Amino acid sequence: MRSPSWKPALLAAAALALAACGGGSKSTPITSHQVTISWAPNHERGVNSTGGGYQVMVAGKPTINVPYAGGAAAPTSTELTLTTGSYAVTVSAYAALDASGGGAGSQSAPSQAYTIVVP
Amino acid sequence: MTRPISAALLAALLTLSAGPAAAALTIPRARGASETVPGELIVKFKPGASAQGRAAALAATGHATISTLGDLGAEGWTHVRVAPGQTDAQALAAYAGDPNVEFAQPNFIYRASAAPDDAQYGQLWGWRNIGQAIGTANTQPAGTPIGYTTANPGASGADMNLQPAWDLITDCRSVVVAVLDSGVNYTHVDLAANMWNGNAEHGRNFAGTVSGSDAATTTDPMDLNGHGTHVAGTIGAVGNNGIGVTGVCWTATIMAVRVLAADGAGTSSGIIQGIDYAVQNGAKVLNMSLGGGGTLDAAYSAAIGRAQAADVVVVVAAGNDGKDNEATPVYPCNFPNPNLICVAALDQAFGMANFSNWGSTSVDVGAPGTNIVSAWPGPVYVDPLNAGWSASSSTATGWDYVSLALQGGGTLDLIGVPSPFNTAGVTYANNSDDRAYAAFSLAGASRTIFTFSAIVDVAANDIFRVGFRAGLADPFVGGTVIPLTDAAGYTNWPDFEPITLDLSTCGSGNCAIGFQLQSDGVAQTSKGIGIADFTLHGIYNNSTSYNTENGTSMATPAVAGLATMLRAFHGPSFTATDVIGAIKGGGWATASLSGRTTTGRAADAMGALAFINPPKGVTAVVR
Numbered sequence: 092m093r094s095p096s097w098k099p100a101l102l103a104a105a106a107l108a109l110a111a112c113g114g115g116s117k118s119t120p121i122t123s124h125q126v127t128i129s130w131a132p133n134h135e136r137g138v139n140s141t142g143g144g145y146q147v148m149v150a151g152k153p154t155i156n157v158p159y160a161g162g163a164a165a166p167t168s169t170e171l172t173l174t175t176g177s178y179a180v181t182v183s184a185y186a187a188l189d190a191s192g193g194g195a196g197s198q199s200a201p202s203q204a205y206t207i208v209v210p
Numbered sequence: 211m212t213r214p215i216s217a218a219l220l221a222a223l224l225t226l227s228a229g230p231a232a233a234a235l236t237i238p239r240a241r242g243a244s245e246t247v248p249g250e251l252i253v254k255f256k257p258g259a260s261a262q263g264r265a266a267a268l269a270a271t272g273h274a275t276i277s278t279l280g281d282l283g284a285e286g287w288t289h290v291r292v293a294p295g296q297t298d299a300q301a302l303a304a305y306a307g308d309p310n311v312e313f314a315q316p317n318f319i320y321r322a323s324a325a326p327d328d329a330q331y332g333q334l335w336g337w338r339n340i341g342q343a344i345g346t347a348n349t350q351p352a353g354t355p356i357g358y359t360t361a362n363p364g365a366s367g368a369d370m371n372l373q374p375a376w377d378l379i380t381d382c383r384s385v386v387v388a389v390l391d392s393g394v395n396y397t398h399v400d401l402a403a404n405m406w407n408g409n410a411e412h413g414r415n416f417a418g419t420v421s422g423s424d425a426a427t428t429t430d431p432m433d434l435n436g437h438g439t440h441v442a443g444t445i446g447a448v449g450n451n452g453i454g455v456t457g458v459c460w461t462a463t464i465m466a467v468r469v470l471a472a473d474g475a476g477t478s479s480g481i482i483q484g485i486d487y488a489v490q491n492g493a494k495v496l497n498m499s500l501g502g503g504g505t506l507d508a509a510y511s512a513a514i515g516r517a518q519a520a521d522v523v524v525v526v527a528a529g530n531d532g533k534d535n536e537a538t539p540v541y542p543c544n545f546p547n548p549n550l551i552c553v554a555a556l557d558q559a560f561g562m563a564n565f566s567n568w569g570s571t572s573v574d575v576g577a578p579g580t581n582i583v584s585a586w587p588g589p590v591y592v593d594p595l596n597a598g599w600s601a602s603s604s605t606a607t608g609w610d611y612v613s614l615a616l617q618g619g620g621t622l623d624l625i626g627v628p629s630p631f632n633t634a635g636v637t638y639a640n641n642s643d644d645r646a647y648a649a650f651s652l653a654g655a656s657r658t659i660f661t662f663s664a665i666v667d668v669a670a671n672d673i674f675r676v677g678f679r680a681g682l683a684d685p686f687v688g689g690t691v692i693p694l695t696d697a698a699g700y701t702n703w704p705d706f707e708p709i710t711l712d713l714s715t716c717g718s719g720n721c722a723i724g725f726q727l728q729s730d731g732v733a734q735t736s737k738g739i740g741i742a743d744f745t746l747h748g749i750y751n752n753s754t755s756y757n758t759e760n761g762t763s764m765a766t767p768a769v770a771g772l773a774t775m776l777r778a779f780h781g782p783s784f785t786a787t788d789v790i791g792a793i794k795g796g797g798w799a800t801a802s803l804s805g806r807t808t809t810g811r812a813a814d815a816m817g818a819l820a821f822i823n824p825p826k827g828v829t830a831v832v833r
Binding site (some may be wrong): 130197 | 822832
């Protein structure tokens, strides 16, 4: 005899499998999608050099670090997988230089929030 | 009419009570704190410690050797990396009680100290304030105004935080900064090397000799007033050259755009031409230490809009009326253009200067604006007014020489009509012709500008005049006579009003200069006239002169210099919007500016350089 709590987990897994195959169900399907978040480049020298970059904050998800990795500028996009739902996303920029002239680092205020709707 | 926003006399209010003595203050500021390399220490082992003992000490702490400084002759010193997850404090404590270790210390960071060697650098409190008194504010001849006495000395740390910024950048030559002002003495020893030289010009002259004249535009922007040269020096006097002062930028590209005449006044048409010339010739920062009241000047605003379209930052002065710009707009400060940043003046303790305008939605930041030492076109002679003057009067009241206490401290010596001056119930006489004049040598000057401050209360049809003529004789006989009031009468009591005249037609020999109050027979109750701050400014080539000035005009170029520095530091992609965001967001929160500016902040060079604007244009694509 399986415990009652086992059944919902099985149903959820089945729904996810159907969605991934392009099928559906009358209940709200939980799907996952690749999402590309992008933003306009910052122009501060420190953001676009070693020790600089961006942080992408997606509500309910771990912060994504997008560091400068060489070349003329730090990357201005990142990809992640999100499941069905609505997510507020903000981006902040950072650099190694601090306001005392030291290397403790500085970070911008977050950008205006953008809402991602994943179907 | 637009005038430069400086305040030689600060529109000083007459009062008989002196202000309290300035107290020494210190602004606590987390600057210059000792920096250390995170995760690294230097360990000094005792002289008798064996190799095994040293190794055991390091093993006990989990630290790894980076280098043995003994290789360079520092026997017993070892540079180590601390254990993962251990703070530096924990790492230092781990050596306590170890019999092999004499002591351990952080690995401190030292930086080049970018203090320039300019002779008068110690007087530039706005760049580095260590609570120094500004001596040049008090070294005028006896009996003349003594500068801005409030908060002199001021508060250590109340400054633009430039020294750490100079560790990063001193060379702003890649960015052309235009000074729209009375011109620049481009031969000054502290400016010549930093002048723009586009099209084989240092700039243009869009102003006549005196305001209102329609002189044709020329390619010679020589300063015949002094104001523009002072402004240019604050932006970009050559730094670290051992002489004079240094600007925010040690090396710069300064375009001189003369839009104010020798008397310090200009017109919309001249200023608009100046803006367009600067923008079309590549300037990316405009300094406009000038302003005027009245209605919104659409043509002027449109010119600033063209600068905006060309991604040019326009830095402007708040005004020197000691008033709220929200109630009484001052332009260009109150123009709505987003590429414009408006600056209030701060004193040496970062209080708002008593002459500075403010505005919660129109004025953006504060910057040093009192007792500012900078370049000047030529020698300055200040006459104490107490000797050598020939005074005559057709009535009994005549001229008086008095010393008045100024609001905020200090005294002001003046000559005035009637005698006794500024005395309740005493008015000047009717049917009077009161004259006072003195002769001065103008030898050696290619041009001479004459400035003074006047407090005036004259009735209708009584006329206050100034006159001058070559030689020693009465200038009101055969000289150039300029009425300063008209048949309507005039009063500015109790405020003094600065007045500038071009004395070049007096030649280069002796020049007699005088004042006259002539009254009719109509009974009146007016207080008369007072003359103070009598100053001759000689304009010379290859000048080595400096001067100490007060005003939001002096605060504005500090911010324009910072805007230039920011654009040079971050490169050509750093936009006008980025610059203004960094200056506003990277400023130093200052109580005197809270609620009186859009930011409540003073311009802070290091803060602005380190400031990062919030990213924009966030979007997402779901696949």
